[in-house]
Amino acid sequence: MKQLTVKETAKRLLDAESAYILIHRSPDGDCIGSGYALAEAFRLLGKKARVLCSDEIPKRYHFMLPELMTLEEFEPKLIVAADVADEKLLGDALSEYRGRVDLCIDHHISNTGYAEELCLDGKAAAACQVLYEVLREMNVPITREIAVCLYTGIATDTGCFMYDNAGAHTHRIVAEIMDAQPDIRYAIINRNMFTVKSMGRMQLDKILTELLESYMDGKCMLVCITKELMDKYAIDESELEGIAGFPLQVEGAQVSVVMKEYEENVFRISMRSADWVNVSDICQTLGGGGHIKAAGCTIEGTAEEAKNVILEAVAKGMAKQ
Ligand SMILES: [Mn+2]
Incomplete structure (x- = not known):
């Protein structure tokens, strides 16, 4: 396993013309956000990407999903894992990708180093926060879809900004996301994620x-x-x-x-x-x-x-x- 900087990670992604993006089983806001934000970035750059998950994306997160192009089958040039600390967390349906992950973008200090290359920031509040820095480095615009994904991932992994991991840097990144897309109803996202229950x-x-x-x-x-x-x-x-x-x-x-x-x-x-x-x-x-x-x-x-x-x-x- 080789550790990559944000810059190296950006280059790795820019060089790939297509990717499968794997997220963890029992998907949460952060893995869905980072997975789909990256897929959307690929789409914006004219590349092909598909997000794969062992489990279905729960309904409450469906508002995050960008309308990705329906793609024909393709052979991915790169296999990326987002927010997956351990290969085991890929789940049964994605077990065929164990030992085959090229690049992992993560924020878990416990990351097992299963991927060939790893972009890890153990201090980041969310994988979405790490990905934000990577996307900036790639010069990908923070579109509405990407902003919804990244904001929701950071909000959910910080327990609505209540945990210690929501430090000054996290707040600055969130402020940049909000500046980029001021018309998104962020308060409604938080209400739906943290207050509303069936x-x-x-x-x-x-x-x-x-x-x-x-x-x-x-x-x-x-x-x-x-x-x-x-x-x-x-x-x-x-x-x-x-x-x-x-x-x-x-x-x-x-x-x-x-x-x-x-x-x-x-x-x-x-x-x-x-x-x-x-x-x-x-x-x-x-x-x-x-x-x-x-x-x-x-x-x-x-x-x-x-x-x-x-x-x-x-x-x-x-x-x-
Ligand atoms: Mn996470």
Whole structure:
């Protein structure tokens, strides 16, 4: 793996006449934003690009998708991954691209270096922020479509500019995006991403409130969402968006753990930290990773077994720090 500067990355992209752009499974605002903004940039430059994802893009993000040209099949000259920290996160449907990624644009310090070339800024709030700098270097205009993608990616990865990662530089880039496209209703994007919930999701929040479990004198709040629960209330996977920070709203909570039963006896764990606990370290001891305040891992076993493993790791992690 070779580390590329923004300038080198821009050149690499300008030199390629076509690309497949891979984003991670369970797509979020940042990978969708960076993937489609790059595809749109390719289109503007008269190149071919297609965004590939193992999972369908959830409806709530459809407003971000530019009307890309319908393309005939093409053999990509470049395979790019956007916001994908680990090849495993490409998901099953894209597993054929493992070991074949030419260039990765990312902001996860935990990036495994699977791509041949890597443009990584571990300090950037979002892959969209890194991509913004690359697009400027490529002299790509910040069109309405690109602005919507980049803004949404940065807004979602910073929890609506509430996390530490939203520093002065991030705000400056966002200001530049807003200056470039002043007519976009940014407040509406934020309202739709952070405030508006389906009635089903409101009901789910009520159930989750009842299911909240408190550990370590309330410093660790946990909620376990089993398949049984999902079925009982007919909850769709996409309605669980942004649920990771939910238990962290409780006063005094330092770490939140959301366990989602992905397959029977397989739990995807999302961990969040309010302040000083490094959950990336904790998740790494469980075979996962991520950011200091937002990380995840996968645990197999019954809910009780998984819970015990996680709580032990959290207790250890908190004692160490
Ligand atoms: Mn991201």
